[in-house]
Ligand SMILES: CCCCCCCC/C=C\CCCCCCCC(=O)N[C@@H](CCCCN)C(=O)O
Ligand SMILES: [Zn+2]
């Protein structure tokens with residue numbers, strides 16, 4: 001039965017116009033969220049005090065969401081939050097909006113303002129989490145709060161899942177929410193999570209920004225390499241020490257890139273869709289990938305970000321060895337963080353890594369790993385993709401190119417493949433390379449205007465999901 005017996009009844013569309021007072025309230029609410037240091041240091045070290053405080057905070061700033069009779073709220077895994085918005089037409093398949101509460105650590109060094117101050121400077125709100133990912137969390141909740149205040153009753157049911165440990169795996173947040181929904185027999189039409197943006201200035205010669213919706217994400221593997229040697233006095237060292245052997249091994253890994261996999265996946269489709277935006281001769285080259293594929297795959301290797309889109313990347317992230325200045329070290333350990341291209345698997349990459357190192361004295365241990373995520377559909381029947389595309393065109397009328405792509409990082413959405421085949425990673429925000437570097441880096445910030453637009457985007461998306469028909473194709477794309 002629908003809400004209050006009002007099955008299929010609908011509320012009229014509400015324009016996304018926010019009063020001056022509402023605009024101030026929404027930016028202050030974001031600042032307050034940034035000020036709560038919900039840092040995940042490791043899977044065993046979360047700031048649980050801050051996570052508890054965050055739970056209290058969202059109750060305070062989004063009272064209508066918590067008081068609405070057709071919204072059910074529950075806490076999962078102690079600090080994650082799941083909201084079920086029942087919707088007036090239960091025959092429609094629900095969807096889910098995701099965001100995460102936790103952030104990576106942010107020492108003060110290098111920041112123009114303290115990273116947990118949420119200070120506003122020159123129209124920007126600064127702080128850890130302003131792009132990753134309290135902006136999404138607060139925008140989703142804020143848009144729903146504003147819709148409810150305007151008496152909007154969503155027609156299509158939906159869930160909001162706010163994970164508390166995305167930055168360290170999502171096993172206690174997203175994974176538990178996913179298991180809970182599966183146990184309840186829920187299947188979702190689609191999921192929207194973080195992971196890509198409106199990209200501006202990432203590709204040389206491409207002046208126009210374009211929206212990239214990530215339809216897959218790379219796999220990952222943390223690989224520990226270890227060398228054991230007999231310890232001894234440093235005054236009569238052996239020819240090779242554990243440190244020397246391990247250094248040579250990890251250096252070989254760093255110096256030998258994994259194969260370039262640019263081929264038939266989402267990135268090929270993305271470049272073909274972008275072809276006409278490039279000046280001559282790049283437009284011709286990109287329109288004829290059957291001929292110029294080798295050339296384009298080499299061109300993609302030329303900067304770190306586009307390189308990450310065409311191959312498994314190898315990052316040496318930790319190195320430990322030595323116990324004293326005059327002791328030959330008994331053991332040396334390094335950790336290599338690999339991000340696995342959608343065209344490869346964990347097993348293939350592990351074999352490649354062993355072949356590159358080619359030294360039996362080096363032991364390998366896979367600490368954790370998972371394969372790349374399946375590619376979600378982006379055709380005209382793909383509801384989630386088309387709703388995002390439609391909403392991008394209406395909220396950002398200047399953007400006429402929307403392309404499917406891959407996410408080079410990992411997101412909580414990977415825990416939900418049991419509930420849907422339509423997983424879309426997109427943040428409705430302009431991102432330049434400098435902004436990209438601030439994610440997990442210094443001076444992470446969002447403009448007040450960009451945040452308001454993100455709220456507007458969700459406000460529109462929820463209403464678009466309630467429409468009768470599939471979104472019509474955009475003129476540019478016909
Ligand atoms: C031709 C197109 C050019 C495209 C340029 C792509 C630019 C990439 C833009 C944005 C990517 C941002 C990725 C943000 C999501 C990352 C989320 C994150 O940090 N996840 C962590 C999870 C850690 C989980 C513990 N194992 C991570 O990936 O490390
Ligand atoms: Zn994130």
Ligand SMILES: [Zn+2]
Nearest residue numbers: 104132167440
């Ligand atoms: Zn992150």
